[in-house]
Amino acid sequence: MGRYDFRPQRVFQTASQLLAVEHSARRATPPPWFDIVAKTPPSQVLIRPLQRTQPARRGRKPSRLFQPMPIVYPEDKLRAEFFGDHPWELARPKVVLEGDGNDAMHWDWSRIQQPGKRLDGESVVQRQFWLMQYQGLGKNEAYDKARKEFYKYRHLEDIERRVANEEAQATGAYFGPGPLEYGMKLEDRKWEAWKKWATKEIEQRKQLESAVYSGSETDEDSVDAPADPEALGEEPEEPIAAV
Incomplete structure (x- = not known):
C-alpha cells in the first residue's frame, strides 16, 4: 500500500458496490453509518501541516497572549473567608445532585433558608453577597448578619435533633x-497497643543492660558500716580517762 493506507477512505465505495450487487451473500440493507458517511465523507488530508516556530530567545519570556484568562467570581473571596473561619463545615456531607440544573434560579436569598436546600456554608456566602448587592451593606456588616442567622438556624436544628433523639429513646429506640x-474506642485500643509495646521495650532494655554489666554486686550495709576491730583481730583502744 505504500507509505499511506487509503483503505479507510474506500469503505463507503466498497459498501456501495456490495449493496449494488444482486443476490449478494452480504447484508441486503445498508448499515446505520451508510447515510452518515455519504453526507459527511472523511477528510482527504492525511497529514497535519507542519508549523515551524522559532525558538524563544534567551532572557525573553513567552507571550501570554494565548493563555486562558483566570475565571474569578465575586463570591470566591467571601467563600474563602467563611470556610477559613469555619473549617469543620467542609467536613459535613453535601449533596451536589441537581434537579433540572437550574435550582439556583428558584432560590431567593432575601432569607438564608431555602426550600429544598440544606443549610450550609454556601447559604451564608450567597446571603452575604445578596445583602451587599441589594441592601448596600458593607462586607463585614453583611458577613456578621448572615453568620448570626446561620448560627440561629443551626442551633435550632441541633435542638430538634436532640429532642427527636430523646423521644425515640423514650419509646424504646436504640442507637x-x-x-x-x-x-474513644479507637483511642483506647491504640493506648493498649502502646502499653504492650512500651512493656516489651522496657524488658529488652533491662536484658541488654544486665548482659553488658559484668561486676559483682556488694551489700551497701557492709560498705557503709564501720570496720569491727575484734573481727579484724585488733584490740580496741581504751578510752582515755578524764583527769
Whole structure:
C-alpha cells in the first residue's frame, strides 16, 4: 500500500458496490453509518501541516497572549473567608445532585433558608453577597448578619435533633455508638497497643543492660558500716580517762 493506507477512505465505495450487487451473500440493507458517511465523507488530508516556530530567545519570556484568562467570581473571596473561619463545615456531607440544573434560579436569598436546600456554608456566602448587592451593606456588616442567622438556624436544628433523639429513646429506640464513642474506642485500643509495646521495650532494655554489666554486686550495709576491730583481730583502744 505504500507509505499511506487509503483503505479507510474506500469503505463507503466498497459498501456501495456490495449493496449494488444482486443476490449478494452480504447484508441486503445498508448499515446505520451508510447515510452518515455519504453526507459527511472523511477528510482527504492525511497529514497535519507542519508549523515551524522559532525558538524563544534567551532572557525573553513567552507571550501570554494565548493563555486562558483566570475565571474569578465575586463570591470566591467571601467563600474563602467563611470556610477559613469555619473549617469543620467542609467536613459535613453535601449533596451536589441537581434537579433540572437550574435550582439556583428558584432560590431567593432575601432569607438564608431555602426550600429544598440544606443549610450550609454556601447559604451564608450567597446571603452575604445578596445583602451587599441589594441592601448596600458593607462586607463585614453583611458577613456578621448572615453568620448570626446561620448560627440561629443551626442551633435550632441541633435542638430538634436532640429532642427527636430523646423521644425515640423514650419509646424504646436504640442507637449505636456515635462518633465520640467510636473515637474513644479507637483511642483506647491504640493506648493498649502502646502499653504492650512500651512493656516489651522496657524488658529488652533491662536484658541488654544486665548482659553488658559484668561486676559483682556488694551489700551497701557492709560498705557503709564501720570496720569491727575484734573481727579484724585488733584490740580496741581504751578510752582515755578524764583527769
